[in-house]
Amino acid sequence: MHEWALAEAVISAVSQIAEKEGIREVTEVKVKVGELQQVEIDILEYALSQLKTEKFEKTKFSIEKAEARLKCRVCGHEWIFNKEKLDEKTAEAIHFIPEIVHTYVHCPKCDSPDFEVLEGRGVWLESIKGVK
Secondary structure, eight states: OHHHHHHHHHHHHHHHHHHHHTOSEEEEEEEEEEGGGOOOHHHHHHHHHHSOOGGGTTOEEEEEEEOOEEEETTTOOEEEOOGGGSOHHHHHHHHHOGGGHHHHOOOTTTOOSOEEEEEOOSEEEEEEEEEO
16 A cells, blocks of 8 residues: 555655656656565556646656665674565565564575665665756
């Protein structure tokens, strides 16, 4: 369900930027979604298509996942987050509250839960194109 809230936030942010930049018709929006957000891309795309206003009538939204890279603070090992290695309950918990990833994921080298997320967290606008 948070995909709809994300879609509303994307539309709102793009609207504000378009207004500030004098864009009357937005033609393309590129969105990046961090893998740790575990956003269902197809639901987000559908939500964006349903929330389009006149300014977004012809907008092409493209959404790309940003791979999650993690780094252990204990041993320095870097690795890629792999959702497929999680059981369904854990994956769902992280889906709704990504900050609890430290509760379930440990360094594959030293088993420490003390790591930082280098990439793959958050949702951001990569680019916006339009007609002034």
